[in-house]
Structures are given as C-alpha cells and as structure tokens.
Amino acid sequence: GENVEQHPSTLSVQEGDSAVIKCTYSDSASNYFPWYKQELGKRPQLIIDIRSNVGEKKDQRIAVTLNKTAKHFSLHITETQPEDSAVYFCAASNSGGGADGLTFGKGTHLIIQP
Amino acid sequence: DSGVTQTPKHLITATGQRVTLRCSPRSGDLSVYWYQQSLDQGLQFLIQYYNGEERAKGNILERFSAQQFPDLHSELNLSSLELGDSALYFCASSVGANSDYEQYFGPGTRLTVT
Numbered sequence: 001g002e003n004v005e006q007h008p009s010t011l012s013v014q015e016g017d018s019a020v021i022k023c024t025y026s027d028s029a030s031n032y033f034p035w036y037k038q039e040l041g042k043r044p045q046l047i048i049d050i051r052s053n054v055g056e057k058k059d060q061r062i063a064v065t066l067n068k069t070a071k072h073f074s075l076h077i078t079e080t081q082p083e084d085s086a087v088y089f090c091a092a093s094n095s096g097g098g099a100d101g102l103t104f105g106k107g108t109h110l111i112i113q114p
Numbered sequence: 115d116s117g118v119t120q121t122p123k124h125l126i127t128a129t130g131q132r133v134t135l136r137c138s139p140r141s142g143d144l145s146v147y148w149y150q151q152s153l154d155q156g157l158q159f160l161i162q163y164y165n166g167e168e169r170a171k172g173n174i175l176e177r178f179s180a181q182q183f184p185d186l187h188s189e190l191n192l193s194s195l196e197l198g199d200s201a202l203y204f205c206a207s208s209v210g211a212n213s214d215y216e217q218y219f220g221p222g223t224r225l226t227v228t
Binding site: 031032034036042043044045046049051089091093094095100101102103104105106107 | 116147149156157158159160161162170172204212213214216217218219220221222
C-alpha cells in the first residue's frame with residue numbers, strides 16, 4: 001500500500017517568513033495530493049490540493065509543488081501569520097487503482113513566532 | 115463549518131462495550147469516509163461508503179463495522195472495545211466515488227475507553 005513520509009515534524013518560523021513542508025510518497029500510481037490544516041481540537045481542514053497532471057498550484061499565500069519523478073510534493077506558505085500556527089498534514093491517494101482512502105503523513109506542527 | 119456533522123462529540127465507555135458513531139455528509143455528497151486519529155498511528159483511513167455501498171476498506175479492525183443508510187448518513191459501530199481504541203474518529207464526505215474528490219471532514223467524535 002501507499003506510504004507517505006512528512007518532514008519536518010516541527011517547524012518554527014518568524015512571523016512574515018516563509019515555511020516549507022515536504023512529503024514523499026511510495027506509490028507511483030498515486031494521483032491526488034491534498035493538504036490539510038488542523039488546529040488543536042478541531043477537524044482537518046482542506047487548504048489546497050494538486051493532481052498529478054499539474055506541477056504547481058497556488059492560492060494566495062499557499063502553494064503546492066509536485067515532482068512525480070522524485071515522488072515528492074511540498075507545501076509553501078509565504079508571509080506567515082500567527083493564524084497559520086497549526087498541524088499540517090499531507091496526503092496521497094490513487095483514485096485509478098481501485099477504491100481507496102487518503103494515506104496521510106504524520107503531520108508537521110508549524111509554530112509562528114511573533 | 116464543513117457541513118459535515120458528527121454525533122456525539124464525546125463518548126466515554128468501558129472496555130468490552132459497544133458504541134455507535136454517527137455521521138451526516140454535506141448536502142449532495144454521496145461518499146462517506148471514516149478515519150481514526152490517534153497519537154501513535156496518526157490519521158488512518160478505515161472504510162468508505164458510496165451511495166449506500168461499501169467501496170473501500172483500509173485499516174479497519176474486524177471488531178469495527180459501518181453502514182450507510184438510504185438518507186446517506188453513516189454509522190460506525192465499534193464493539194468489544196479496548197483501551198487502544200481510544201481516539202478521535204472523523205468522518206469525511208465527498209461528492210464522488212473516487213478518492214481524488216475533495217474530502218471535507220466533520221468535527222469528530224472523541225472516544226475514551228476506560
């Protein structure tokens with residue numbers, strides 16, 4: 001089955017700086033890669049996703065890049081703000097290989113220092 | 115608010131007991147996914163239902179079962195509970211059958227087994 005590795009487990013950045021979270025996946029047939037933000041005690045919230053036919057996607061301060069050859073994808077947050085503090089999860093799925101759910105990474109605790 | 119509802123919010127029960135968790139998907143969504151979140155295992159996919167039929171199985175124990183009713187709400191049944199079953203249980207819904215449709219999570223049910 002799919003295996004998703006996520007790094008780093010904790011990331012502390014100064015407010016206004018950029019943050020980058022990286023994930024690798026094992027199944028070359030995976031074709032959908034969402035990112036979720038989870039605040040303490042709350043539900044995971046979809047913030048951006050990318051499909052395998054696209055190399056990069058951007059939504060305001062958030063961007064995701066995908067390198068299918070290397071089987072890795074990354075989340076980039078620019079001009080970080082205190083409300084960006086949360087745990088971020090990457091995930092992968094192979095929708096074409098039959099039915100499956102999302103396989104998640106272990107999460108990155110992003111801390112924005114004022 | 116994602117539009118996905120889950121009840122109850124909290125559940126405290128004893129080992130060996132059986133509980134039922136309920137999920138109502140967003141209006142128009144036909145798929146319901148169940149996930150378990152624990153500190154040691156992270157977010158794990160359990161099972162998916164699409165339009166009343168089981169579509170995919172993940173790391174779901176034999177003691178656990180689920181179903182989706184004609185009104186599309188879903189229930190996750192956990193029996194012979196063990197201490198290790200203590201976790202947050204989330205459901206997520208999406209419009210389509212495949213896992214590359216955006217999944218929106220409910221607020222979760224926190225299960226504590228004593």
